[in-house]
Amino acid sequence: MASIERTAYPRFKRFLSARELHVFYTPQPEEIAWASGQVRSDSHLLAFVVQLKCFSRMGYFPRLDDVPEAVMAHIRRDLGLGEDVVAVYDSDRTRGHHRMLIRRRSEVVSDMPAARAVAAAAIREAAGRKNDPADLINVALEKLVEGSFELPGYSTLDEMAAQIREEVNSAIFALVAGRIGPAGVAALDRMLVAGGAGSKSDYNRLKRTAPRPSWTNYRLQIEHLRWVDSLGDSRSWWEGIARSKIADFAGEGEAGDAAVLGDYGDAKRIAILAAMVYAAQQRARDDTAEMFCRRVATLTKRARLELEELKKQQQKVTEALIVNYRQVLEHLDPLGPAAAQHAAALEMARKTVEAVGGFPEELGRIDAVRATHGDNHVPLVARHFRKDRSSMLATVGVLDLEATSADRSVLQLLDYMREHTMLTRDHIPDRIAVFDETGRPVTDPETGEQRVHVFDTSFASENWNKSVRDRARPGMFVRRHLEACVLTYLAEELRTGDIAVTGAQAYANWADQLLTPAEVAVMLPGFCAEVGIPASAAGFRADLHERLDTQCRATDAAYPDLADFTIDEFGRPSLKQFRAAPPTPSAQALALAVRDRMPERTLMGILARTGHWLEWWRRFSPVSGSDPKLKDPFVRYILTTFTYGTNLGPAQAARHIAGVTAHELATTSARHVTIGKLNKAIADVVDAFTELDLIKVWGDGSVVAADGTQVDTFIDNLLAETSIRYGGTGGIAYHYVSDTYIALFSKFIPVGVWEAVHIIQGLLDQQSTVKPGTIHADTQGQALPVYALAHLCGFELMPRVRNWKDLNFYRVSAATRFRHIEALFGEPGRNVIDWDLIERHYDDLMRVVLSVAAGKISSVTLLRRLSTYSRRNNFYKAFREVGRVIRTIQLLRYLSDPQLRRRTTAATNKVESYNNFSAWCRFGNEGRVRDNDPAEQEKHIKFSTLLTNAVIFHTTLDMMSVLRQLAVEGWEISPEDLAVLSPYQTMRINRFGVYATDEITVTPEQYDAHLPDIDLTLEPVG
Secondary structure, rough: OOOHHHOOOOOOOOOOHHHHHHHHHHHHHHHHHHHHHOOOOHHHHHHHHHHHHHHHHHHOOOOOOOOOOOHHHHHHHHHHOOOOOOOOOOOOHHHHHHHHHHEEEEEEEHHHHHHHHHHHHHHHHHOOOOOOHHHHHHHHHHHHHHOOOOOOOHHHHHHHHHHHHHHHHHHHHHHHHHHHHHHHHHHHHHOOOOOOOOOOHHHHHOOOOOOOOHHHHHHHHHHHHHHHOOOOHHHOOOOOOOOHHHHHHHHHHOOOOOOHHHHHOOHHHHHHHHHHHHHHHHHHHHHHHHHHHHHHHHHHHHHHHHHHHHHHHHHHHHHEEEEEHHHHHHHHOOOOOOOOHHHHHHHHHHHHHOOOOOOHHHHHHHHHHHHHHHHOHHHHHHHOOOOOOOHHHHHHOOOOOOEEOOOOOHHHHHHHHHHHOOOOOOOOEEEEEEOOOOOOEOOOOOOOEEOEOOOOOOOOOOHHHHHHHOOOOOEEEEEEHHHHHHHHHHHHHHHOOEEEEEEOOOOOHHHHHHHOHHHHHHHHHHHHHHHHOOOOOOHHHHHHHHHHHHHHHHHHHHHHHOOEEEEEEOOOOOEOOOOOOOOOOOHHHHHHHHHHHHOOEEEHHHHHHHHHHHHHHHHHOOOOOOOOOOHHHHHHHHHHHHHHHHOHHHHHHHHHHOOOOOHHHHHHHHHHHOOHHHHHHHHHHHHHHHOOHHHHHOOOOOEEEEEEEEEEEEEOOOOOEEEOOOOOOOEEEEEEEOOOEEEEEEEEEOOOOHHHHHHHHHHHHHHOOOOOOOOEEEEHHHOOOHHHHHHHHHHHHHEEEOOHOOOOOEEEOOOOOOOHHHHHHOOOOOOOOHHHHHHHEEEEEEEEHHHHOOOOOOOOHHHHOOOOOOOHHHHHHHHHHHHHHHHHHHHHHHHHHHHHHHHHHHHHHHHHHHHHHHHHOOHHHHHHOOOOOOOHHHHHHHHHHHHHHHHHHHHHOOOOOOOHHHHOOOOOOHHHHHOOOOOOOOOOOOHHHOOOOOOOOOOOOOOOOOOOOOOOOOOOOO
């Protein structure tokens, strides 16, 4: 059975806020008049109106005994009835008659057989894609609400979901087992058997995560890929089965152990193992490709560092060469003393060269100096590739690579290069003869000569093209430089998506994941209406043109009145730095009074109290979707969240918490908590937070700021890197913080990626009811494709701009001129938007954006592929051009609007403060994430976000309680002073000591979300 709390089935909350009572349970005058005409007693009136409001809110009739007293008292008070009036019926007939009247008034379909049929059809269709019973019930509820049906009882839907899920899954299990065959089934079963004492089974080997990309680990990763591929063709096993379903099965297997799987039925056990093989093969390909790219980056970096070192060493060599060359010139100078005898002069010049090492040595020095002077590290790369050469060539052999465009030049050279890997000669031809499929030479019909294919190296830079060829040997490649060049560009094209890995996930052909043109045509009108962009190519072009032209002219017209932004007589723009005014004395006094009166709290107590109030812990359950078989799940989930949210870890937490073991805590996290469930729990806290009155002076939730902070990890994982920007080794905890101070979402990302690619996806993935429209970020958020994607998704991206002088501003046409701000746009006629390109690729743009919105492809995957290096990608060119329009508009707004700059700074300051506060809450193990599994690292960060948000919620409640006390005492509290307050309070929160569990089971009183006697209306700014 799936707990009702984990579904969307309407139910009464344990605690109802005053706002919920007012919005959902207040009878309207016409409702009261209608109900009064149907009854003859106060008891019946109360019962009738209670049923009316509950049915309107919930879609079914709850038992009157189940209606909370808060709802009953609220309706009784609105009806003007005495407290002694009780909602009760004298007969079932009267109750049935009243329900019939309510159904007619509500215009619902009260046909239970039809409702059950609709629910069953919806569940059966969804069961092919979803596996969690709660998700299946939610799909049924959505269909029933769409059809205006009266909802069946929860137990009916729960039993239906369980039965249909079992039928669908059993059919899938049988299908997969049949495809695997008896021999394959026996092989999978053997994976659960350990080889001997102390050894681990192959089942545990399937769970392997990639270690750091060292030379040894790189070779081991290739062997691991070969091993998982030897387990069978998992793609054929799961052909036709939804990937989300496979991922659910694999996740269930990952969360368990060999003993747990041994308790499953034969078909289910084999299917779970087969799903794990499928996931492991995908993961191994992604990890191998990622390791390859990182090894190439490491070796290229070493070549650059060697070049820098050579520059230092070559300074003395350069000076010696100058001295030697001067002596040679003196001997060869026609006006010199030795010029009388030409032969003698040449002989003296030769002796001078031989005296310093000879001609080969001197020429080598000159080549080295030329390389350093040209800042060209390319000739040095091949030497660093020697040690990794065999592993890199093995990678090419085990990965099935495919070009995602018509240009296959890199792959063609890669195949050609591999044909010569066993040769020892230094040079190979740069062309090959062309033969037909029968092996006969292909001749030119005009000349009769055999056709020759000359390999295209135009994808490489000029330096690489010079390096791969030897001028002394025309028509030949320098083999070792060619290998280094091709492998370097292979890594680059894997990153940009110009080359994909068949059977991978992150490195798969992303174009194959897009919606079909037919699907786009259906979705386009509604999506464009929702986000506010035209639904045609011409309209989209015209809209962007008007936006850019309007903003340019508005900024030009406003320039004479701008005090902070100036352009001098040399055309050099400047912007005065904004400094925020300090808090007023009254604001400081209020903040001090609030801080001093805040009650003492513990992190454990905060989690327990918010758990009682908000029931966020109900989101956790076994990965299989069944109810938890724990003695007290509430206590266990609170303790687990505390353990991982504070980063203590199960071992340390168990030492300080009585009655729980490290194994119990670790098992609960592994088997009951997933990233998706944590996201839902975080959203529960955020939604409750939005109902608190105090946050009105902080913001309205329409603005979010995204920023990252470095988190230390162990180094033996694929994500860990040393951060130049942040310092330390680890990853980035990337947070999306609302203007109300609470985090809507969090993500753990590698150090080496461009943070901007994650900006959009977090807003699409977060599950709260808060829907921000403006995104602030730091300077990293200025990538052109990110601007474009944000605009197309209906978001306004406004990063904090520090290097704006180095960015290009774009004109609407070459003829456009401006009176005051012309200098921003560069030379006349340049930096002009290619409107034809935008209109021509409108369909491509919308296909990509709709695919992102539909969840077919992650915006992170998309933006990582739409990098500046993806020169062949038409998608990139179109996104870049739209990004130029939007970024120019936003830059001009930023320069001309001081209030916008202040809001941007304030928003980014909030997210930076959140990062510090979150780190304060995540105090265990000095903040280091002690897990090398990327999925577990992500869970650690989300546990931290859940804990931090719970503290923010509870602190805000405590602040409101103090404010109510101050108001009673006569304090004059202005909304401007309240706006200065922050919920990031630490002085009254106890993080350390013995963690008593006594307060976990104590049910707190209902909290008050309102400040009715305090003015919360801020005057508009600017």
